[in-house]
Amino acid sequence: MAISVVMPALEMAQETGKLLAWRKKEGEPITKGEPLLEIETDKAVVEIEAPADGILAGVRSHEGAVVPVGETIAWIVAPGEKPPVSASSATPTGRTKTGDSVKPTAATTPTTQASPPKSIGISPKARRLAKENGIDLAQIRGTGPDGTITTEDVLATKNSSGTSPEPATESIASSSLSTVARLMAERTTKSWTTVPHFFVMRDADSGKLLELQKKFKSKYDKSQQVTPSITDCIISLIARVLERHPAVNSSWVNDVVRQNSSINISLAIAVPDGVVAPVIHKANKATLLEIATQRVALADRARANRLLPADLSGGTFTVSNLGMYKVDAFTAIITPPQAAILAVGVVSDRVVAVNGKPAIRPVMTLSLSSDHRVLDGARAAVFLNDVVEAIREPEALLVLG
Secondary structure: OOEEEEOOOOOOOOOEEEEEEEOOOOOOEEOOOOEEEEEEOOOOEEEEEOOOOEEEEOOOOOOOOEEEOOOEEEEEEOOOOOOOHHHHOOOOOOOOOOOOOOOOOHHHOOOOOOOOOOOOOEOHHHHHHHHHOOOOHHHOOOOOHHHOEOHHHHHHHHHHHOOOOOOOOOOOOOOOOOHHHHHHHHHHHHHHHHOOEEEEEEEEEOHHHHHHHHHHHHOOOOOOOOOOOHHHHHHHHHHHHHOOOOOOOEEEEOOEEEEOOOOOEEEOEEEOOEEEOOEEOOHHHOOHHHHHHHHHHHHHHHHOOOOOHHHHOOOOEEEEEOHHHOOOOOOOOOOOOEOEEEEEOOOEEEEEEEOOEEEEEEEEEEEEEEEOOOOOHHHHHHHHHHHHHHHHOOOOOOOOO
16 A cells, blocks of 8 residues: 655654655655655755655655645655555646646736635744745745645745845855755744843853763773763753753743643754754653763754654753863853753863862853743743752752763
């Protein structure tokens, strides 16, 4: 029996996905779990695996197509089997066969109309981009499925109309952004301009945490593949502190606050063209070795551009650690719909007061960025205080496994 390949939903509020590349050609055999295609969402480029064994057939959407979530884009059939008639008779996304009835599109709409017909869709990114550039939606010809207006359509209209022309410059070379860099630019801009950020900061004495991490390292079984790092320890501690602060582990969704049932920590990881944030699921239930193992695997897949859909979905809180780059302190931009992100600086020796006397202690600076729609200053401060105390006295919460 034919198995449909659909555009998956990889994140909250996702309406469409862009098909970047097919890994298999129509008519080629494929094995379940084998890479089948790459798609782009608002967060990253992800690799989609084949849902079954068989032959790729009835491909409806081609590279560059923007497809609604849940729409069938191809079929996997048994040898000799034909794809369903609805798929085989279909033409590539965004087109219709000669003689078929055609729904009105922005191109056939009178230019005096203020907005496209309700039957025509528009992606959230495209709508925002058109608004920011003062472009009348009625002037845009949608090239997505059923005339859907895409980000590329808005950019094409902007360029053709000469909106906000850039001054000519001979001394500076320009280059187009990579997909990862463009996605990062878009989502950080949206977050910074739509989420009311506020920040609280604390210094944390990290002496006992360093001692415990070294202790774990000395007991480390050489047959294991990874050694827990300071980042792994911080993820583990934060996950357990979040158990006592469900408000911080919440999300802003459709103008309401939703408390998440699982504690899934996103970790910001630098890749050649930007930053991605894969997720360690149920981090509060994992041992330190399990967290370290997952972190290494996620980092390897991220840098090889081979993250899976599950790697990027479900994050409820983000950690961004720039300590390895010798950064003392910084503030980070929230990843919606999450309520907060913790920025971690380098552990360095500082002169501090201990029992009323100056002493040199290893200290790190923590900066918590919070969504003021979800958290107020007092709740954010209490949570950060508990994180600082967990770092000062980590023995009770860290379990090596």
